[in-house]
Amino acid sequence: MSWLDYFRATRKEEAPPSASAAKERLQIVLAHERIGRTREDFLPKLQQELVAVVARYVAIDPGKVKLDLDRGGDMSTLAIEIELPAPSPGRQAAAS
């Protein structure tokens, strides 16, 4: 530290400590990377099996399935969106 830095340092506004942010971010990212390490990526298989189950009860278009996994710190969400085909007029008549 040169003598100029001494004055510069005293003038500067105190920034909030950043080490705690580093720790938090690391803990979150590593928690997820460690899961990925021990298990293979299960999403494609999950999607396949879910679609197969739904298809047993409802006629669906396998192309119209959307799967989203959002990994957060405290909570992760798995969202599955399956678009059901518009009921055909014939079947609608039969049902009513």
Place this chain on the structure above:
Amino acid sequence: MAQVIVVTSGKGGVGKTTTSAAVATGLAQRGKKTVVIDFDVGLRNLDLIMGVERRVVFDIVNVIQGEARLNQALIRDKRVDTLAILPASQTRDKDALTREGVSTIIEELSADFDYILCDSPAGIEKGALLALYFADQAIVVTNPEVSSVRDSDRILGVLQSKSKRAEEKKDKVKEHLLVTRYDPNRVERGEMLKLEDVREILAIPLLGVIPENESVLKASNTGTPVIMDTESVAGQAYKDAVGRFLGEDLPHRFLEPAKKPGLFQRLFGGRAA
């Protein structure tokens, strides 16, 4: 049978080669027959850090390809007589290293040495995988900084899945954490991850903490392993780490900020030793 120790980190520039040179020299100073191998083919630097760059005639690739005998490639250290260095090749590419070749070399060295240190290149590609493959123990060099900690975590995963011990389902590689470039002043100001945070996140036994210190650059400038600078805090911290590696119970030092410099020192740019 020699113990094979890999010095690894994933991330580059955290102090693997500095650590390899210091720990190898420290073990040799304690009377252990030690050889340190540079695995960074194409970017060799251990020779410079050890100060033997002008004595390199043959290298590890020459030995693997049968162009030289192992004994011709080994450089005996002139300062510590139980220490030898096996340099990497500077001109060949990484593919010149083969698992069979490295296996033969390690087997041959095992007969003559107590410790074989493998200085890993950065990354998790071939050179790094080969450096850790035969390891019995690993020194994971980590800076208190997010990318280094993350990469260390990754390399721990690799050690647990891709090492010979993992593949053969033997006892796992013994892991040691070495935190380097630790700056207690910045930690105190909340600008740097605390030692406790790094330990908590990586959760492996702590071998030592090397403080950020000018002596490390000075040592590399002159090609003297920093552990030989017995006055410096980094040298002393490495010496402690070697002691702990050999089973001694030593307290961790240099974790707190050094005494604040006086007004005189501050005004005239005095630097801590």
